[in-house]
Amino acid sequence: xxxxxxxxxxRRFAFEKHAGPISxxxxxxxxxGLYAVRxxxxxxxxxxxxxxxxxxxxxxxxxxxxxxxxxxxxDLSIGAEITLINCFAATTMSASGLGIAWVVAASLLLGLAMxxxxxxxxxxxxxxxxxxxxxxxxxxxxxxxxxLPRPGGSIPDGFATALTGSWGPLxxxxxxxxxxxxxxWVPVFNSRLGRYIVAVGDDAASARLSGxxxxxxxxxxxxxxxxxxxxxxxxxxxxxxxxDPGIGNIYTLNSLAAAVLGGVxxxxxxxxxxxxxLGSFVLAIILNALGVxxxxxxxxxxxxxxxxxxxxxxxxxxxxxxxxxxxxxxx
Amino acid sequence: MSQPAGTAGRERAPRFSLxxxxxxxxxxxxxSYLILLVVYGGCIAVSREFLSWxxxxxxxxxxxxxxxxxxxxxxxxxxxxxxxxxxxxxxLSAILGTxxxxxxxxxxxxxxxxxxxxxxxxxLNTLGVFILRVHSLxxxxxxxLMLQGVALIYTNxxxxxxxxxALARFLALGNVGGMPMAFxxxxxxxxxxxxxxxRLPFGRxxxxxxxxxxxxxLSGVRLGRVxxxxxxxxxxxxxxxxxxxxxxxSQAYLGMGNDYLLPPIAAVVIGGTRLSGxxxxxxxxxAGALTVVLLQAMLITLNVSEGARQVIFGAILLALAxxxxxxxx
Numbered sequence: 001x002x003x004x005x006x007x008x009x010x011r012r013f014a015f016e017k018h019a020g021p022i023s024x025x026x027x028x029x030x031x032x033g034l035y036a037v038r039x040x041x042x043x044x045x046x047x048x049x050x051x052x053x054x055x056x057x058x059x060x061x062x063x064x065x066x067x068x069x070x071x072x073x074x075d076l077s078i079g080a081e082i083t084l085i086n087c088f089a090a091t092t093m094s095a096s097g098l099g100i101a102w103v104v105a106a107s108l109l110l111g112l113a114m115x116x117x118x119x120x121x122x123x124x125x126x127x128x129x130x131x132x133x134x135x136x137x138x139x140x141x142x143x144x145x146x147x148l149p150r151p152g153g154s155i156p157d158g159f160a161t162a163l164t165g166s167w168g169p170l171x172x173x174x175x176x177x178x179x180x181x182x183x184x185w186v187p188v189f190n191s192r193l194g195r196y197i198v199a200v201g202d203d204a205a206s207a208r209l210s211g212x213x214x215x216x217x218x219x220x221x222x223x224x225x226x227x228x229x230x231x232x233x234x235x236x237x238x239x240x241x242x243x244d245p246g247i248g249n250i251y252t253l254n255s256l257a258a259a260v261l262g263g264v265x266x267x268x269x270x271x272x273x274x275x276x277x278l279g280s281f282v283l284a285i286i287l288n289a290l291g292v293x294x295x296x297x298x299x300x301x302x303x304x305x306x307x308x309x310x311x312x313x314x315x316x317x318x319x320x321x322x323x324x325x326x327x328x329x330x331x
Numbered sequence: 332m333s334q335p336a337g338t339a340g341r342e343r344a345p346r347f348s349l350x351x352x353x354x355x356x357x358x359x360x361x362x363s364y365l366i367l368l369v370v371y372g373g374c375i376a377v378s379r380e381f382l383s384w385x386x387x388x389x390x391x392x393x394x395x396x397x398x399x400x401x402x403x404x405x406x407x408x409x410x411x412x413x414x415x416x417x418x419x420x421x422x423l424s425a426i427l428g429t430x431x432x433x434x435x436x437x438x439x440x441x442x443x444x445x446x447x448x449x450x451x452x453x454x455l456n457t458l459g460v461f462i463l464r465v466h467s468l469x470x471x472x473x474x475x476l477m478l479q480g481v482a483l484i485y486t487n488x489x490x491x492x493x494x495x496x497a498l499a500r501f502l503a504l505g506n507v508g509g510m511p512m513a514f515x516x517x518x519x520x521x522x523x524x525x526x527x528x529x530r531l532p533f534g535r536x537x538x539x540x541x542x543x544x545x546x547x548x549l550s551g552v553r554l555g556r557v558x559x560x561x562x563x564x565x566x567x568x569x570x571x572x573x574x575x576x577x578x579x580x581s582q583a584y585l586g587m588g589n590d591y592l593l594p595p596i597a598a599v600v601i602g603g604t605r606l607s608g609x610x611x612x613x614x615x616x617x618a619g620a621l622t623v624v625l626l627q628a629m630l631i632t633l634n635v636s637e638g639a640r641q642v643i644f645g646a647i648l649l650a651l652a653x654x655x656x657x658x659x660x
Binding site: 074125126127130131132135136137139141142145146147149245253256257260266296298299300301302303304305306308309313325326328329 | 477639
């Protein structure tokens with residue numbers, strides 16, 4: 001009998017784990033390079049800040065989506081969560097420092113509460129994540145329409161420039177993203193909860209048999225997603241300085257796509273945080289670049305869809321490496 | 332789709348037992364018809380209008396559109412996949428079909444376009460989902476986005492026509508022996524779908540793949556062909572609904588399919604088909620389609636704002652799902 005080769009196996013495993021982030025990083029460099037050839041200004045601090053501003057909301061949403069995907073869940077309500085919080089912030093925020101602080105705190109709590117609702121329905125109500133978050137998405141976007149029936153509202157300038165301006169050479173949006181990841185993601189995923197989240201996503205039945213509180217872990221992952229959605233919504237509010245009851249729609253699909261691009265498995269248990277962030281930057285900058293390359297607005301959706309499919313397809317080319325269908329289905 | 336294979340036991344009894352005379356499968360179907368009755372009761376409580384044949388006739392036509400899409404969606408969910416490319420398949424087929432038919436003055440061209448789009452979109456979905464192994468949830472959404480792009484590019488080059496083939500109008504609005512033609516079309520295809528799932532080898536392959544794909548492969552099921560057939564049937568259904576919808580509203584316009592992304596899936600789920608695949612059928616989906624349409628109609632009758640309508644629709648669906656549709660433990 002041939003003995004397994006642990007060293008080689010683990011190296012291959014390590015590569016699989018980082019294949020998503022690495023390919024995203026390469027893609028990001030290529031895209032920014034192409035962009036810079038066409039529009040050299042993009043490499044200036046101002047240009048880089050504008051690219052960051054265009055990407056950070058998606059990155060935050062994708063990080064939230066990843067927290068849920070890691071437990072083998074799915075959050076189709078993330079776009080609606082963003083919409084509701086965006087509308088809430090745009091209708092309630094006043095210019096005073098206290099007013100801003102109050103709305104920011106309330107928005108974060110609102111995000112946690114919406115994540116809590118998702119988590120209760122999925123973990124305790126035992127409803128499929130797909131159908132549960134689809135239903136709550138209706139509730140959240142309906143509530144957003146009640147709060148703000150048509151685009152409007154306003155965001156104080158101080159809050160807007162604080163999030164979209166620059167702090168020295170660094171764009172504030174990047175600092176916000178880094179802050180959210182360092183203050184929330186890193187502590188959570190270095191704690192027992194983070195390991196439990198991955199364990200539940202890898203194999204929920206084994207996790208339950210090992211005595212993990214599977215329901216509470218799933219609940220926590222949805223609340224994490226709600227929290228990141230709230231940060232994304234506040235950033236979007238600062239970027240557009242207004243509210244829009246349709247602003248979140250694209251973030252549901254794009255956050256999923258960014259997570260998958262970044263190597264997060266939809267089947268759960270596998271993924272990093274840097275992958276979805278890089279994936280979001282790739283997606284957002286491609287969309288941003290279409291304007292620079294004089295692509296007609298009518299072609300944008302087509303090209304966006306095509307790029308998404310080609311990138312996802314390239315990721316799926318591992319099928320050519322597998323020996324046969326059976327090995328593939330079991331992998 | 333989101334749980335480890337095999338945890339959704341096929342023989343698991345539903346939460347409410349309806350007597351030992353029915354199999355678990357039969358109980359699930361019965362339950363979906365009970366939900367339909369409850370929702371219909373709610374409708375009547377809201378407005379006596381729902382007792383009149385005129386109103387219900389309208390609802391039957393609406394349910395036809397959702398029910399026809401739900402056929403392909405049921406197949407797709409039964410093999411453990413999902414098809415989210417429906418909305419823009421509907422729109423593209425309606426716009427291309429009516430425009431090309433008007434351009435050449437031939438009705439059959441619209442039907443040829445339906446078939447061409449159905450086969451093309453189905454094969455594209457199969458390429459991504461089966462050959463490239465991308466999760467269907469995300470691949471079909473990408474296809475949807477690309478089809479939206481194609482529709483935009485086409486309407487930029489050629490304005491949509493208001494000249495709709497007479498046959499499409501007849502299929503959507505016609506009357507045969509007091510019954511709406513649309514409903515008869517639905518009944519015909521529903522019978523075919525139930526027959527295919529229950530009696531034909533195709534149905535057995537679909538359930539086999541949904542239950543355990545490697546086992547299906549080892550038993551000699553041609554996985555690729557079944558996947559392709561399922562996705563082509565789903566896209567064909569959507570494309571056909573597009574043509575019927577253009578007949579129904581006497582025009583084809585951008586975004587006309589947008590309301591058909593999630594209602595058909597809700598119909599399938601209310602009908603007792605498990606999203607993890609391998610368990611369910613089309614009989615329940617029929618009740619699901621009627622339930623969804625009645626719910627929407629009831630909320631319109633209530634005359635509340637768009638936002639409140641969405642909140643109530645979501646809350647009712649959520650309540651139904653959490654009361655009756657438990658996933659496996």
